[in-house]
Amino acid sequence: MGAGVVLAASFPKIGIAGFAWIAPALILLSAIGKSPKQTFRIGYAAGFAHYLVSLYWLLLIPVTGFPILGWFALAVYLSLYPALWVWLSWRMFPARMDSSAGTSTFQAWSEQFLSVPWSRRMAWCLFSAAVWVALEMTIARLFSGFPWNLLGSSQYKITPLIQIASITGIYGVAFLAVWTSLSILCAVMVIIRKPTIRSAWIGEIILPAAVLLALYGSGYHKLVQPERQRPELKVALIQPSIPQTEIWDRQESSNRFRQLIELSGQALTNEVDLMIWPEAAVPGLIRMDDDISQPILDLARKHKVWIIIGADDFKPHPGAVKLSDSDFYNSSFLVSPEGEFVASYRKRNLVIFGEYIPLAKWLPFMKYLTIITGSFTPGDRVVPYFLTDLHTRISPLICFEDVFPDLVPEYVSEDTDFLVNLTNNGWFGEGAAQWQHAAAAVFRTVENGVPLVRACNNGLTCWIDSAGRMRQIFRDAQGSIYGPGFMLARIPLLEPGEKRIPTFYHQHGDLFGWTCVGITVIQLLRVLLQNRKVRRAGTTQPVENTVDKS
Structure with a gap:
């Protein structure tokens, strides 16, 4: 042993x-x-x-x-x-x-x-x-x-x-x-x-x-080798460091959302093209609750900034008469500087016993092996985000999707500027999960020859270049990767009309x-x-x- x-x-x-x-x-x-x-x-x-x-x-x-x-x-x-x-x-x-x-x-x-x-x-x-x-x-x-x-x-x-x-x-x-x-x-x-x-x-x-x-x-x-001078995207990564107990506590929803808006406002006092919130940052269903959606849309309009956020989504079943008659998704949304939801991506690879209960219809006792009371539905496709006025293409990933070597190549095309991962490792306190997750993510950049930007609830918020180098890691005033705050980063982009040279791995898996x-x-x-x-x-x-x- x-x-x-x-x-x-x-x-x-x-x-x-x-x-x-x-x-x-x-x-x-x-x-x-x-x-x-x-x-x-x-x-x-x-x-x-x-x-x-x-x-x-x-x-x-x-x-x-x-x-x-x-x-x-x-x-x-x-x-x-x-x-x-x-x-x-x-x-x-x-x-x-x-x-x-x-x-x-x-x-x-x-x-x-x-x-x-x-x-x-x-x-x-x-x-x-x-x-x-x-x-x-x-x-x-x-x-x-x-x-x-x-x-x-x-x-x-x-x-x-x-x-x-x-x-x-x-x-x-x-x-x-x-x-x-x-x-x-x-x-x-x-x-x-x-x-x-x-x-x-x-x-x-x-x-x-x-x-x-x-x-x-x-x-x-x-x-x-000398690096080419490239156009850059100015990005603000928000790390709210919300304890998992507060995410589960509906009475804390308004308080933590207010703190998230305030933290975002501080970040946007800087000149920023794109702001990113992590997975599970938004309480409730964003498309149903104006008290949640309007402050976000107002923030985008006021600062003329693109925003990517992590939030739950739903799709009612045909003939549904109540909310429970819906499929629910772990999702991300793209908000334009005009304050509009312009795209959304639904997580495709769900965490077993964390986001879905396997064989629940045939083995009902399986629900007793987990704390979750319901299951998400997996998404069915890759959805790239286009920042049209900035000529930028981004592919979002959610949670541990960036640890799957065979999955990530589907998100990278010849004109993808970078990947974005939204994750919440707040489930695991201040442990090794954040570092282990980021270590795995490093390899997705090398395998596919594309940078990766990670916005996380309580670490490890960072960005990794296409060669697997962690160029910037968020740390709070005490030097911890787990605390709240924001990080400003400049992410290199492809030149207009430039095509990314695919790696052997990206081509052949x-x-x-x-x-x-x-x-x-x-x-x-x-x-x-x-x-x-x-x-x-x-x-x-x-x-x-x-x-x-x-």
């Missing part, structure tokens, strides 16, 4: 990025020489520790009981993936690792390990890295997906290296980390087996080291990831066929590429 804690520490807030390059090896090392069932259990224990630690912020949701249940249940589910990775990685190892009595020492294990030729050890490292990626691809999609804390996101600060994501997506960074980690494991085995030969271990890491050096150098060269899935399926079928041969032969002894069941 200690290896799982090391892995968790590679992510924010602790954020020791180097731990991601050793944790996979530590997890596999803890299962060396074990039976298949034991390797699965060890991988599960490591994964369970990792997810309990890295997702601790779920416990900060300000209600009783449900956070503990959700935190525990999510860890129980997600831990299956590292368990599968450890099990399949050792099943693919091209030699038996004998754990019988008298041989269960690192010296003996290293001898068995190194009995495999270098080329096959290196292939094993590459195959295991591919399996890791394949499992992350599954996490990102199964049960509506939860691509949170994918291994690559731990490296968000190492901007030269993460430029590879413009080709492979975030999964390429994870592949490099796991490949390197297992190559280090091979080097350690060489050192244990041949301690007197100082340079023997170099051969184990020279290939991944050379690849890393080349990729880092290429990324660095890209980042140091998860080609690298699906390749890893294909490799994993082939290896899994190979293991299953070997097991079938063993059973048909009527022996309990494993064949080559399997592990003893002692």
Whole structure:
């Protein structure tokens, strides 16, 4: 379980990025020489520790009981993936690792390990890295997906290296980390087996080291290129820092809305083209309540400013006679300087148990597993926002939509100036969720070659350039990312008539990831066929590429 804690520490807030390059090896090392069932259990224990630690912020949701249940249940589910990775990685190892009595020492294990030729050890490292990626691809999609804390996101600060994501997506960074980690494991085995030969271990890491050096150098060269002078959009990002308990408290609606208007007025004393409010900033249904909509429209008219806001929306069912006979949406709205609602976007990827209850019609008891009393309806399309007089095209995302690698390319076209994410992580207090969310968002900019502006309720409000560099982060007077205030930023735009050059990832999506899935399926079928041969032969002894069941 200690290896799982090391892995968790590679992510924010602790954020020791180097731990991601050793944790996979530590997890596999803890299962060396074990039976298949034991390797699965060890991988599960490591994964369970990792997810309990890295997702601790779920416990900060300000209600009783449900956070503990959700935190525990999510860890129980997600831990299956590292368990599968450890099990399949050792099943693919091209030699038996004998754990019988008298041989269960690192010296003996290293001898068995190194009995495999270098080329096959290196292939094993590459195959295991591919399996890791394949499992992350599954996490990102199964049960509506939860691509949170994918291994690559731990490296968000190492901007030269993460430029590879413009080709492979975030999964390429994870592949490099796991490949390197297992190559280090091979080097350690060489050192244990041949301690007197100082340079023997170099051969184990020279290939991944050379690849890393080349990729880092290429990324660095890209980042140091002179930047073109571009037209800029002057943006005010409002961070109201509304406690989640107040968002749920209808009696506080008027008070928090008044404070939001006052904060916006302070921001608009500056010359601003666009003002952005976060998700859940507006209480109630904005299109139904003039007491809410009119102050916003008046603000736009008075200051001649475009406004993007996060608010709930609804669509009545045919023949509806009451409000409850409607579909409700987590939405954003674009308000023009003339004080008119000119566009709206409805969130497409909803949070399970946070914004909708799965299978509620068929499994009514599911409603008791969450604090929400109703469900949002997902939107059905991308809606770009056009600031017509400023010749600017923006694509809005809501909440954790910016953590999905396969979703965001749909929002980027050749004339998209930048993405906007409106989010509310106030559910999770002042924890690591805000940093972890922003770390994942960094990769969407590299993958698609487009800047991202993030307006958040209580952090992390920032803007990230097209190379994944956090150019500006909001901090309050005390230096905290969580407090109320506003941030002024200048966002570079495309030149009139300029078309954005698409990245390889934007054009081809998860080609690298699906390749890893294909490799994993082939290896899994190979293991299953070997097991079938063993059973048909009527022996309990494993064949080559399997592990003893002692």
